[in-house]
Amino acid sequence: MYVYDEHDRQIAAERVTQFRDQTERALAGELSEEEFLPLRLQNGLYVQRLAPMLRICVPYGMLRSDQLRRLARITRDYDKGYAHFTTRQNVQLNWPALEDVPDILSELAEVEMHANQTSGNCIRNTTTDQFSGVQVDEVVDPRPYCEIIRQWSTFHPEFAFLPRKFKVAVNASENTDRAAIQVHDIGLQMVRNDQGELGYRVHVGGGLGRTPMVGPVIREFLPELDLLTYLEAVLRVYNRYGRRDNKFKARIKILVKALTPEGFAEKVESEWAHIKDSPTRLTREAIERIQGYFTEPAYEAMDNASERLASQRFENRRFDQWLSHNVDSHKKPGYAIVTLTMKKTGTPPGDVSDTQLEQIAELAEAFSFGEVRVTHQQNVVLADVRQDQLFELWQQIEPMGFATANLNTLTDVICCPGGDYCALANAKSIPVAESIQRRFDDMDFLYDLGDIDLNISGCMNACGHHHVGNIGVLGVDKKGAEFYQVSLGGSSHHDATIGKILGPSFAQDDMPEVIAKIIDVYVNNRKDEEPFLETYRRIGIEPFKERVYA
Amino acid sequence: MRDIISRDGTISADTWVVVPRPADGDALSIPDQPALIPADLWLAGKEHFEGRDGIGVWFDSHDEPEILDGLVNELKLIAVNFPKFSDGRGYSIARLLRERFGYQNELRAIGDVLLDQLQFMKRCGFDSYALREDKDATKAARSLSFFSQGYQAATDTDMPLFRRRAS
Ligand code: HEM
Numbered sequence: 001m002y003v004y005d006e007h008d009r010q011i012a013a014e015r016v017t018q019f020r021d022q023t024e025r026a027l028a029g030e031l032s033e034e035e036f037l038p039l040r041l042q043n044g045l046y047v048q049r050l051a052p053m054l055r056i057c058v059p060y061g062m063l064r065s066d067q068l069r070r071l072a073r074i075t076r077d078y079d080k081g082y083a084h085f086t087t088r089q090n091v092q093l094n095w096p097a098l099e100d101v102p103d104i105l106s107e108l109a110e111v112e113m114h115a116n117q118t119s120g121n122c123i124r125n126t127t128t129d130q131f132s133g134v135q136v137d138e139v140v141d142p143r144p145y146c147e148i149i150r151q152w153s154t155f156h157p158e159f160a161f162l163p164r165k166f167k168v169a170v171n172a173s174e175n176t177d178r179a180a181i182q183v184h185d186i187g188l189q190m191v192r193n194d195q196g197e198l199g200y201r202v203h204v205g206g207g208l209g210r211t212p213m214v215g216p217v218i219r220e221f222l223p224e225l226d227l228l229t230y231l232e233a234v235l236r237v238y239n240r241y242g243r244r245d246n247k248f249k250a251r252i253k254i255l256v257k258a259l260t261p262e263g264f265a266e267k268v269e270s271e272w273a274h275i276k277d278s279p280t281r282l283t284r285e286a287i288e289r290i291q292g293y294f295t296e297p298a299y300e301a302m303d304n305a306s307e308r309l310a311s312q313r314f315e316n317r318r319f320d321q322w323l324s325h326n327v328d329s330h331k332k333p334g335y336a337i338v339t340l341t342m343k344k345t346g347t348p349p350g351d352v353s354d355t356q357l358e359q360i361a362e363l364a365e366a367f368s369f370g371e372v373r374v375t376h377q378q379n380v381v382l383a384d385v386r387q388d389q390l391f392e393l394w395q396q397i398e399p400m401g402f403a404t405a406n407l408n409t410l411t412d413v414i415c416c417p418g419g420d421y422c423a424l425a426n427a428k429s430i431p432v433a434e435s436i437q438r439r440f441d442d443m444d445f446l447y448d449l450g451d452i453d454l455n456i457s458g459c460m461n462a463c464g465h466h467h468v469g470n471i472g473v474l475g476v477d478k479k480g481a482e483f484y485q486v487s488l489g490g491s492s493h494h495d496a497t498i499g500k501i502l503g504p505s506f507a508q509d510d511m512p513e514v515i516a517k518i519i520d521v522y523v524n525n526r527k528d529e530e531p532f533l534e535t536y537r538r539i540g541i542e543p544f545k546e547r548v549y550a
Numbered sequence: 551m552r553d554i555i556s557r558d559g560t561i562s563a564d565t566w567v568v569v570p571r572p573a574d575g576d577a578l579s580i581p582d583q584p585a586l587i588p589a590d591l592w593l594a595g596k597e598h599f600e601g602r603d604g605i606g607v608w609f610d611s612h613d614e615p616e617i618l619d620g621l622v623n624e625l626k627l628i629a630v631n632f633p634k635f636s637d638g639r640g641y642s643i644a645r646l647l648r649e650r651f652g653y654q655n656e657l658r659a660i661g662d663v664l665l666d667q668l669q670f671m672k673r674c675g676f677d678s679y680a681l682r683e684d685k686d687a688t689k690a691a692r693s694l695s696f697f698s699q700g701y702q703a704a705t706d707t708d709m710p711l712f713r714r715r716a717s
C-alpha cells in the first residue's frame with residue numbers, strides 16, 4: 001500500500017492548516033455561506049438534514065489497521081460511534097460538528113488520511129476493483145495508476161472549479177468490472193495492445209444521476225506513459241466547454257453527448273497534441289517507484305488447503321455456504337480473498353460501529369497483513385487470507401455480523417442513506433432495503449437465485465446506483481408521499497447498461513411483494529443456470545410488467 | 551480603488567480601469583488613463599492602438615484566448631475575468647496564454663477574486679490579482695503561502711513532483 005514520503009506529508013499538513021484557516025474565517029463571518037460552500041465541499045463537508053456530514057477519502061478503497069483504529073476513535077470522540085462505507089469506497093461520518101472538523105482532519109492526517117476532494121466540483125477520489133493485485137485475471141495491478149492519478153489530481157490548480165464533480169475509475173480485470181468504470185466521468189480499462197504494450201481504453205461521459213449514461217469509448221488505446229497528459233487534455237476541454245449555466249446539464253456526459261463522442265474525442269486529441277510531450281508525461285521510473293509500494297506481501301509458499309477445507313465444509317454447512325459465496329480465489333496457491341459483508345438485515349447497508357471498525361482492524365492484522373479494501377458494494381475485503389485459516393476466521397466473524405453469506409445475492413443491497421439522513425431525498429431507502437432483506441431470508445432460495453444486483457437510491461441523484469442494478473429502486477415524490485419506481489436490466493459491468501423503468505411507482509409497503517413477483521417471473525422463465533440478467537435480456541420487460549401490474 | 555495583490559502578497563493600488571464591452575452598436579469609449587479593453591475589440595482595432603501606452607486587454611471566462619496567438623507579447627497587461635469565483639475557466643485561459651502562447655508580461659485576475667482562489671491563480675500563471683473590494687487584502691500573503699509545493703507541473707513549475715522525486 002502507498003506510504004507517504006516527506007512531500008506527501010508536508011502537503012497534507014499544509015492542507016490541514018489551510019482548512020483550519022478557512023473554517024475560522026467562515027465561523028468569523030468573513031466568508032459568506034456561498035463562498036465557504038466550495039471550500040468545505042472540497043474538504044468533504046456537506047451540511048445535511050440533521051448535521052454536517054464528513055466524507056473521508058479512502059484512496060481506491062485501501063485502509064490499514066492503524067487507520068481503521070483511528071477512524072473508530074474519531075467516530076467515538078466526535079460522532080455517534082459509527083460510520084458508513086460509501087459506494088465510492090470512502091467512509092462517511094454523519095454527525096460531526098463543524099467546529100470539530102479541523103481537529104478531525106489533523107487526527108486523520110496523523111495516519112495519512114484526509115477528506116480532500118471527496119465532494120465539490122473537482123476531481124474526486126479515484127476508485128478501482130477491490131480485488132486488485134490478488135486476482136488471477138488482471139492485466140496489471142491498477143492501484144499504482146490510481147495513486148498516480150490521486151497525486152496528479154490533488155489540488156490541481158487548473159481544475160479546482162470545474163462545472164461539476166468529476167469521477168475517475170480504473171479497472172484492470174479482463175473478465176469483470178467491479179469498479180463500474182463505464183458509469184464514471186472517465187473510465188479507464190487497462191489493456192494490452194497487439195504488440196503486448198500496456199495502455200488504457202478510455203471511456204468518457206458515463207454517469208448516473210438525472211441523465212444516466214454509459215460512457216462511450218473515446219480512445220481505444222492510450223499508451224501507458226501518456227495517462228496524465230491525456231487526462232489533462234480531457235479535463236481542460238471539459239473545464240473550458242462544459243456547461244455552467246445549468247447545474248443539471250453540467251456533467252461531462254452532457255458535453256460528450258452534445259459534441260458527439262467523435263467530436264469530443266477530436267477536441268481532446270487536438271488539445272493533447274500540444275501537451276503530449278510536456279513534463280507531465282509519465283516516466284518509466286515514476287511508475288516503477290509507485291509500483292514499489294504495491295509489491296506482494298510476504299506470502300508463504302503453500303499449497304491449496306483443498307482437503308482440509310473439504311472436510312471443514314462437509315462438517316459445517318454454514319461454513320460451506322460462506323465459503324461458496326463470500327470467499328474468492330486468489331492468485332497465490334494457499335491463499336483466498338474474503339469479503340466481510342456489511343449487509344446484516346436490520347443494519348443500514350455499509351454502516352459500521354466503532355467496535356466493528358476495531359474488530360476489522362484486528363482481523364486484518366491477524367489474517368491479512370494489516371490491510372483491508374472497501375468495496376463499492378459497501379463491503380470490506382481481506383485480500384490475503386491463508387486458506388488453512390479460513391475456518392478460524394469464519395468462526396471469529398460470525399458473531400460479529402460480517403459473515404452473512406449473501407455476497408452478490410439479492411440481499412447484498414447497495415443502498416444510499418436516503419431520507420433517514422439525506423436532505424435531498426424523495427424517500428427513505430434503508431427501510432426498503434431492510435424489508436426486502438426480511439422478505440428474502442431463506443438462504444437456500446437466495447443461493448438458488450444466484451447473483452442479482454439490487455440497488456436502491458432515495459432520489460435521482462443515484463448515490464445508490466439504481467440505474468445499473470439488475471433491479472433498481474428509486475425513491476420518488478408523489479404529491480408529497482414517498483413512492484418507489486422500479487427498473488430492470490441494469491448492469492455496471494463490462495456489459496454496462498442502464499435499466500428500463502418497469503412502470504408506475506409503488507408504495508413502500510408493497511415493495512417486498514413487488515420484488516417477489518419480479519423474482520417469480522425470473523424463476524418461472526429461466527433456463528438452467530441462467531442468471532437473472534440473462535433471462536431478462538432474453539424475455540424482455542413485458543412478462544415482468546404483466547405480472548407486477550396484474 | 552481596488553487593491554492589487556502581487557504574487558508575493560504585496561498590495562498596491564489599481565491604476566487600470568476595466569472598460570466593459572459596449573452594448574451592440576455603441577462605440578468603445580476609452581478613458582484617459584490606463585485601460586483594459588475586451589481582447590477581441592483590441593484585435594479588431596489594433597492599428598488604432600499602436601504606439602499608445604496604457605492599453606491592455608481582458609478576456610471574459612467564455613472567451614477564446616486563441617484569438618491572440620502570436621500577438622500576446624504586444625501587450626503589457628492581460629486580464630482574465632472571473633464572473634463568479636466558482637467559474638474555473640479562467641485558470642485554463644491563463645495557462646494557455648502563458649504556456650501555449652508564451653505570454654511574458656503581467657497577467658491579472660479580475661472580477662470575483664477571493665482569497666482562497668489566489669493559490670490556484672498563482673500556479674496557473676497569474677501574477678497580480680484584483681481582490682474583490684470587500685475582502686481583506688492584508689490576508690492575501692497568507693492565502694498565497696499555505697502550500698510550499700504542489701504535485702503537478704503548471705505554469706509556475708515544469709517539474710511535477712514525480713520528476714522532482716527522481717532527481
Ligand atoms: C447524505 C448525503 C449525500 C448527499 C447530499 C449526496 C448528494 C449527491 C448528489 C447531489 C449527487 C448527484 C450529483 C450529480 O449528478 O452531478 C450524488 C451522486 C452520487 N452519490 Fe451522493 N450524496 C450523499 C451521500 C452519498 C453516499 C453515502 C454515497 C455512497 C453510499 C453516495 C454516492 C454517490 C454516488 C456514487 C454518486 C454518483 C452518481 C453519478 O455517477 O452521477 N452519496 N450524491
Ligand code: SF4
Nearest residue numbers: 416422425458459463
Ligand atoms: S440518492 Fe438522493 S437520497 Fe440518496 S444519498 Fe444521494 S442525494 Fe441523498
